[in-house]
Amino acid sequence: MNQDERTDVDAPDTKRTDREGLPPQVVLVADRDPTVTDELAEVLREAFIVRSAYDSADALASLDSEVSVALLDPTIPGLSARRVVERVRTDGADCQVAALTDGPLDVEATAFDDYLVKPVAHDSLTETVERLGRRAAYRTTLEAYYLVAHERATADGAERERLDRRLAELDDRLDDVFGSLEGSEAYDAALRELDADS
Amino acid sequence: MSTKPGDSGSTETPMNVLLLAPSVGGHEEEVCQELLHGPGEREHALLVTCMESPADRLSAWTDHDHEHGRPENATIIDVEAAARSTAATAAGTDGAPNAVVESVGEETDLVGLGDVIDRHLTALASEGEPSVCVHSVSDLLQRAEENAVFKFLEVLTSTVERAGAVAHYHMNPDVHDAETVRTFEVLFDSVVDLRTAHVADE
Numbered sequence: 108m109n110q111d112e113r114t115d116v117d118a119p120d121t122k123r124t125d126r127e128g129l130p131p132q133v134v135l136v137a138d139r140d141p142t143v144t145d146e147l148a149e150v151l152r153e154a155f156i157v158r159s160a161y162d163s164a165d166a167l168a169s170l171d172s173e174v175s176v177a178l179l180d181p182t183i184p185g186l187s188a189r190r191v192v193e194r195v196r197t198d199g200a201d202c203q204v205a206a207l208t209d210g211p212l213d214v215e216a217t218a219f220d221d222y223l224v225k226p227v228a229h230d231s232l233t234e235t236v237e238r239l240g241r242r243a244a245y246r247t248t249l250e251a252y253y254l255v256a257h258e259r260a261t262a263d264g265a266e267r268e269r270l271d272r273r274l275a276e277l278d279d280r281l282d283d284v285f286g287s288l289e290g291s292e293a294y295d296a297a298l299r300e301l302d303a304d305s
Numbered sequence: 306m307s308t309k310p311g312d313s314g315s316t317e318t319p320m321n322v323l324l325l326a327p328s329v330g331g332h333e334e335e336v337c338q339e340l341l342h343g344p345g346e347r348e349h350a351l352l353v354t355c356m357e358s359p360a361d362r363l364s365a366w367t368d369h370d371h372e373h374g375r376p377e378n379a380t381i382i383d384v385e386a387a388a389r390s391t392a393a394t395a396a397g398t399d400g401a402p403n404a405v406v407e408s409v410g411e412e413t414d415l416v417g418l419g420d421v422i423d424r425h426l427t428a429l430a431s432e433g434e435p436s437v438c439v440h441s442v443s444d445l446l447q448r449a450e451e452n453a454v455f456k457f458l459e460v461l462t463s464t465v466e467r468a469g470a471v472a473h474y475h476m477n478p479d480v481h482d483a484e485t486v487r488t489f490e491v492l493f494d495s496v497v498d499l500r501t502a503h504v505a506d507e
Contacts, residue, residue: 253455253488260487274491281459290427290464294419297456 132156132240135177137166137186138207143225147178147207150229151236163190170194170202175243176236178223180207188218201247203239203296220299242296245284249297252277318344319494321462322473323442325486331499333475337438340473340497347436347471349429350379353422355444359383359406362440380425383408384418385444415449415457423464430468437465437472442489443480451485458492473497 134151137160138144148159158174160166163185170177170191177195181188188204195202205221206212212222220242223235255277259270285293322340326333341350354362359381386408407425409418429435439445439461445454458474465472474493478486478500490496 249456249459252459253452256455256488256491257484259491260484282463285460285463285467290423290460290467291420293460293463294416294423294457297460298414298416298419298453300414 132175132236133158133173134236134240135160135166135169135174135179137161137163137169137178137183138180138225139183140180143180143207147227147232150232154233155236155240167191167194174202175247176239177202177204178207178236179204181219192218201243201250203243203246205235205239241284241287242292245281245288245293245296248277248280248284252281318471320466320471321493321495322471323490323493323496324473324475325478325496325498325500326475327500328477328479333499336497336499337440337473337475340471341436341438343436343471347434348378349433349435351422351425351429351435351437351470352379352381353384353437353439354381355384355441355448357440359404362438363404378403378405380404380429381406382418382421382425384413384448385411415445415453419457419460422461426464426468426470430470435468435470437470439472439474441475441477443475443477446481446485451488455489455492458489462492 132155134155135158136144136148136151138147141161144159144161148157151157155176158169160169163183166177166179166183166186167190174195177191179186179188179191188206191204195204203220204218205223206217206219207227208222208224210224212219214220214222220239221235223232252274255270255273259267259274262270288296324333324336324340326336341347352359352362362381363379381404383406407421409421413421426435426437442454442458445457448454449457462472476486476489478498
């Protein structure tokens with residue numbers, strides 16, 4: 108397998124702003140079957156930075172703010188969606204999480220954003236991760252946009268001008284990502300509270 | 306009256322306008338009607354109402370008949386129907402055969418409300434260029450956190466722009482601190498402040 112330069116997950120944070128609104132797409136894959144984990148990771152490495160995890164401790168440890176999409180098997184002991192969400196929805200970090208399942212899942216009743224039924228077709232795997240990556244980018248950028256708007260409300264002079272420029276950058280980035288989202292999906296990506304009990 | 310965004314000298318009609326209307330005075334309904342009908346005589350209206358009944362919003366709109374003519378149709382999304390009597394809701398449709406009222410359940414969150422608005426906006430946009438009135442940002446802030454309402458409105462203003470619609474959003478500056486109003490300002494192309502009848506283009 109080609110380990111190209113994009114697999115360098117320790118790249119400096121500046122990459123985040125150099126990609127015209129598209130943060131580096133770091134994807135975490137963790138299935139209870141290591142063979143499945145490796146297979147999915149190999150497919151995804153063609154387009155994304157990929158981390159593999161083989162147990163819940165590994166998976167939770169890998170879920171830092173760099174990860175924008177996680178594909179997780181909820182049957183891995185200790186890896187409930189709730190634990191994952193508690194992990195990814197803190198300190199402003201955000202991550203879209205899809206379940207790797209053996210059958211259909213009622214996503215609305217869970218904390219997952221989406222699911223993939225195994226065995227996963229390679230094209231739908233890539234498509235799903237790209238879509239979840241756009242949702243993550245939209246959600247993260249929108250949060251930043253709100254925080255800057257809030258800060259700007261009490262700023263004046265040069266500080267306000269600086270924040271205005273920052274808002275304009277974030278607005279451009281939001282427009283870019285919004286262009287690839289359906290309206291109803293944009294609302295969901297922007298606002299869905301992942302606080303389900305499962 | 307210099308409250309129409311078009312009067313500010315900009316040749317481009319702002320698509321998303323924040324209408325800051327104080328509790329008393331300010332000709333809120335007149336300005337609402339002018340913004341709804343717009344320079345293009347738009348014929349499809351989408352009215353989102355929270356605390357006011359659909360009948361009230363619709364009459365505010367149709368009172369203006371003589372000057373602007375009646376819109377071909379109006380769709381009203383009623384967010385707080387459960388908070389009012391069903392009689393008031395039903396009355397909203399009685400006198401207006403070309404008005405459709407969709408009530409949004411009490412349990413519906415902003416994602417669900419967004420879905421409903423998006424569905425109607427898409428349908429109306431396929432028939433023409435719709436005009437949208439959101440009444441109001443202040444009421445939405447009673448329902449949800451500031452952070453969530455802000456994000457909701459960013460998505461909504463983006464969908465309005467994509468649909469080729471125009472929209473205005475009522476907000477009562479008397480019930481919010483100045484910081485909240487300034488935070489929300491950035492979401493809009495233009496702000497009409499009826500406290501001063503001053504027009505500021507972003």
